[in-house]
Amino acid sequence: MPLSVVAGVDGSRESLAAVGWAAREALVRGLPLHLVHAREWQPYAHAPLADPGAPNRRGERALREAVAEVGLRHPGLEVTAEQVDGRPEAVLAAVAGEAELLALGSHGVGGLAGLVMGSVALAVAARAERPVVLVRAGRAEEDERRPDASGLPSVSTPxxxxxxxxxxxxxxxxxxxxxxxxxxxxxxxxxxxxxxxxxxxxxxxxxxxxxxxxxxxxxxxxxxxxxxxxxxxxxxxxxxxxxxxxxxxxxxxxxxxxxxxxxxxxxxxxxxxxxxxxxxxxxxxxxxxxxxxxxxxxxxxxxxxx
CATH class of the missing domain: 3.40.50.620 (HUPs)
Incomplete structure (x- = not known):
């Protein structure tokens, strides 16, 4: 069974950029794309959720929107999606171990505070057994290409x-x-x-x-x-x-x-x-x-x- 290119989805701009990059990479490699949302349930002993199903619906909506976006841009690409219960770091590291590679959204920090606080993406990149690609928000295919004759990047240039x-x-x-x-x-x-x-x-x-x-x-x-x-x-x-x-x-x-x-x-x-x-x-x-x-x-x- 061929491995998949996997992307973590949480609804953020960074994760949507990672999904876009992962979709293009799946096409380059001739592999299916698999989208994963890690659903972490929090204890609310003193303040129970008014709507316990809200976190589940948010994850489903994030996956649904990501799948629709990929289908719009790459209609021939095979895409699957799932929610997995557990801490995001553990879930995504485990999924990465069974993937060709894992793409995650990354926040550009640039200061010491970012290193001290850490992030899910950094934690996964530090423990995953397969390559992890971190993608900034706003990255598009043309950003990876050389400028054309007009001086602007284009999806048709090298x-x-x-x-x-x-x-x-x-x-x-x-x-x-x-x-x-x-x-x-x-x-x-x-x-x-x-x-x-x-x-x-x-x-x-x-x-x-x-x-x-x-x-x-x-x-x-x-x-x-x-x-x-x-x-x-x-x-x-x-x-x-x-x-x-x-x-x-x-x-x-x-x-x-x-x-x-x-x-x-x-x-x-x-x-x-x-x-x-x-x-x-x-x-x-x-x-x-x-x-x-x-x-x-x-x-x-x-x-x-x-």
């Missing part, structure tokens, strides 16, 4: 670049495969931004990866892995697998999250890796991925790897 961010730990198979495949499906160029840590870091700020942290480097990899022959050899392997993809590489030194967000200002999709690990503080996506998710306007794919 895609902008897919941008892949690699930290000092170097590339991983799962992340490279996702990025090359995404570029090939769009007939887009792949721009690879290699993060290079300073020789003697004075300190680490928001969006910096710590090269002294073995968890950031990955098992058996040191801070210079991304600069060695292993990284070049692995890239060469994927270049051979996807000879039709034009690859451009650039090195960035210092704050990789900030550089990557700037490099992705004209991207159709940004790809970052997340090591599948759990610390005492729980699952997390890492500082570089957080910086990109909070500051990048393009859709961001967070791809877990071993």
């Amino acid at each position: 895609y902008r670049d897919v941008v892949l961010g690699l930290g000092p730990a170097g590339p991983c198979e799962e992340v490279l495969e996702f990025a090359f495949d995404a570029a090939a499906r769009r007939a887009a160029a792949l721009r690879i931004a290699h993060g290079r840590a300073p020789a003697v870091p004075a300190g680490f700020g928001y969006g910096d990866a710590d090269p002294a942290d073995p968890a950031d480097a990955g098992p058996g990899r040191g801070p210079g892995y991304g600069e060695g022959e292993d990284a070049d050899g692995l890239l060469h392997v994927w270049r051979r697998k996807f000879p039709e993809v034009e690859v451009r590489e650039q090195a960035v030194v210092g704050r990789p999250g900030r550089h990557l967000a700037e490099a992705a200002s004209d991207a159709c999709l940004v790809v970052v890796g997340r090591r599948a690990r759990h610390s005492s503080a729980g699952a997390h996506i890492g500082p570089v991925a957080q910086a990109v998710l909070h500051h990048c306007a393009a859709p961001v794919a967070v791809v877990p790897h071993g």
Whole structure:
């Protein structure tokens, strides 16, 4: 049975943008689209709901409107929808594990408060076993395309670049495969931004990866892995697998999250890796991925790897 492209639906502008992106991605991949609304029941011991069925009807309405919108724009796409009881983070992470990928709406925060408060999208991206793509409100298909002769983006013009961010730990198979495949499906160029840590870091700020942290480097990899022959050899392997993809590489030194967000200002999709690990503080996506998710306007794919 083929996997589906899944989108989380809650009726917000962000989730509608994610549904639109997921519908286009399902068409690109030749897969059905599945829409999910997580229905979390709250205890009201002291203030019972006047209408206990209202949350259920809101979810049904959000799904119904999303299905209608997809049907209007993509009448040939197979679409299914369901409500699932449970906490949104747990429901969506579980659904992602059985999907090709999961698309969620993302709020652009840009400040420390957003990191402290967190969000459903960040929590799911930090724990899902499959790629999670976070999409900002207002993103449309033409935003992913290059300008036409009039200087405006158009659905008939080529895609902008897919941008892949690699930290000092170097590339991983799962992340490279996702990025090359995404570029090939769009007939887009792949721009690879290699993060290079300073020789003697004075300190680490928001969006910096710590090269002294073995968890950031990955098992058996040191801070210079991304600069060695292993990284070049692995890239060469994927270049051979996807000879039709034009690859451009650039090195960035210092704050990789900030550089990557700037490099992705004209991207159709940004790809970052997340090591599948759990610390005492729980699952997390890492500082570089957080910086990109909070500051990048393009859709961001967070791809877990071993």
